Each structure stands twice: as structure tokens, then as C-alpha cells.
Amino acid sequence: MCLAIPGKVLEVFEDRGVRMGRADFGGTVRKVCLESLPEAGLGDYVLVHVGFALSKVDPEEAERTYRFLEELGQLGELDAPQADT
């Protein structure tokens, strides 16, 4: 429940004053809030928890962590439905 999942930022945009983006999590694209991570831009890898980016990570860390969470069966939150923008 508390684990953050790494994703790659594909798009950055502003939604009514909040810095948002889209990120790719092993093929699943999700909306993410980048408000607290102004340094993260296109192509960067970010650790995301329930749609909120918490920190930037390097690509190797991102790939390793993603595979690890997949093995641990901890990617379930990505299956939840998402409201459209």
C-alpha cells in the first residue's frame, strides 16, 4: 500500500494551476501529479504513489524497482480505474 512505483514522464501539462503529467508504468500510462517535483521533466523517471510523484530516480533504479514490485505483486494500484482529464 505504501510502496511507490517508478514511471517515465511522457508529458507535462498544467491543469488549473497544478503541475500534472502522464507517465508510463511498464506500458500502462497514468496521469500523475508533478506539483511537488518541479525538477522532473520529459523523459525523467519518477517514483509515484497513488498518482503523486514523490521523487526522481535514475533509469536503472526505476527499472529494477519496477521489476521488483512486479515480482512482489505490488502493482495492483495500477489496475484501478482512472478518471478522465
Added chain:
Amino acid sequence: MKYLDEYRDGRVAAKIVAEIGRVTTRPWTLMEVCGGQTHSIVKHGIDRLLPSEIELVHGPGCPVCVTPMEQIDKAHAIARSPGVIFTSFGDMLRVPGSRTDLLRLKSEGADVRIVYAPIDAVRIAQENPDREVVFFAIGFETTAPANALAVMRARALGVGNFTMLVSHVLVPPAIAAVLQSPGNRVQGFLGPGHVCTVMGYREYEAIARNYRVPVVITGFEPVDLLEGVLKTVTQLERAEARVDNQYSRVVSAAGNAGAQRLIWSAFEVCDRKWRGVGTIPKSGLRLRYELRDHDAEKRFDVGTLETREPAECISGQILRGLKKPHDCPAFGNRCSPANPLGATMVSAEGACAAYYAYGRYREAVTAS
């Protein structure tokens, strides 16, 4: 790719295990705080790789597990109210309250919806202006920024039909409660990596100093956990007690300042009851007074709810590191993930559920 496998490489792990054996001269009891770490330790059998002197006990770090039954029963009462859309993270749907769970209420006709991000619940409220939309805001510090963002956004956009049922918990007061508990055995902690990604680790320096315990902020992979154990045992053997950061590739001392600002814009510290443990002072978050219009407990009067945990359940002692799942006579027979008696069995990250999932109930049965 060699680098990618470094954190699961058997030879690297074996070297660290050997080093732990070399530095260990007497018994030590360590607690991992985060439920994700518990899950990883049990899945990979990390505890079984360690010298017999080192015992790992499992801490209170699963927010789904420790959400008190009163709040769960309140969630159920609200979800049953006419006109309500009740939104929640998927993990909470099967957690039993006194009488039922959200999944069962949904099958009985309540409008219960899983959301991926809390902000999605605000969107649902905007799309359904004639309905009351309630979000069940649970979690540790890791989840708090996302939940804070949702309520701040509802306020900024004037979404009056959006409220939150808040049951947030904080890690450092729980660690203090473990250390203050009579009969405490825990001598060192593996600190929670992703909680500290948000909060940094300065709060843990006061714990290390005041209670004379090492706290090593630790990641989740096998090699992370073994390194965390090595760093903790090394401090214990040298009679040191400070915060060390095994997970420095992700965690900084200060954490994410922006995320912390967001948390404190929406929430303030309060006393909070933990399922299985009881009330821990200043261990939770509630909405700030200015956001009272978005507080589901003020919007819905659910009255006083009486709850009772099964007397047989020892999850309170497990969450404080006093006992382990094997010590419970109900474990694996009268209590299982399909039919949980208490906190540590209700979520996959609870210690009892992790032991059950990875087959450790079998040895409990054969041993008895």
C-alpha cells in the same frame, strides 16, 4: 544487465550475510517498520538467511492493517447512506469492520468505487454534483501528499459535495510507542524507505538519540534489507545509536519539501487509534479546521459506533514486536486472509497475511 541485478545477486547477498555473521557477537532483535519490507522479507526468506542470533520482528507499518475498526465502521455507515458515492483505494475494500466490508456493501447496492488517485475522487464529485462523494483517506506519510492535494483541489475548485473520511497515521510516534511498550524487545529499526522519501529522516534522529536505538532507513529489495540489517547490527555491536541511510539512492535527509508543505496545508497532527494497538498520542493526521467543510465526519452523523475485536487475536502484540504470527493458536486455521480475525491478517502487507501467503502456516501446523 549486471548493475540491475546487483540488488538481487545471490553472491552479493551471500557476502553481506557472511559479514553480518562476522560482526554479530550476541543476540539482537530488529524491527522492520514498513509493511512492504515485511512482505519482501517473508517472500525472500531474508530472516532465514540471518545468523540465529538476529531476530527480525515485524512492525506496525501497514496503514490498511492499523486503520481502526471505528473508522471502518464509519466508512460502512457512510457508504450505506442514500445518495453517497463512496470512493477508496482498492486495498480497503475487503477489510472487515464489525459487521461487513465495502465489497459486500457494493454487492448489496451501495455505490462504492475504487480510485487510483485521490484526485480522481474529486473529479467524480465534479461529475456528480447532486451526489455526496466521500473519499476514505488512509495511509502513512507516503500517501498524505496525494490525499492533501485532493482536498486542497476540492476547496480551490469549490467542489462542495466532496468530503474525506480521514484516518491518517504517522510512523515516528508508532516507533516511540513500540519502544515504550512494556516488555519491548526491539533494539534497532529498519526505517521505512518510501515514508522517508517524503519526510526525510530528521524526525528519526530524535528517536535514535532519545531511546538510544539505531535506525537505518532501508529499501525493499533483498540486498537493501540485508544491508539494513548489517548497518543496524554494526551500530548495536559498537554501542552506537544514530540514523543511517541505506537507501540514499532515493531518500535524502530533508525529504521532499514541496510534498511536506502540501501535507501541512491540509492536515494537522492529532491523537489516533491504531487497530490492535490502541490510541497513540500525536500519531495521526486530521483535516485542518479551515477544511472542516470537507470533513466527512462533520458532514455525516453516524452516531457512536461500538466495535469489538475478537478476543483471541494477538495482532496488537505482533504489531509491537512482542509476538510473531506463529505464536497465535488461531493462525492459519480460524484466522486466514479469507477470514481475518484482526489487523495483521486483513492486508497482504500485514505480518500474518505475509506468513500465510508464503506458506509459513504449514510449518506452524507441523510444529504443533
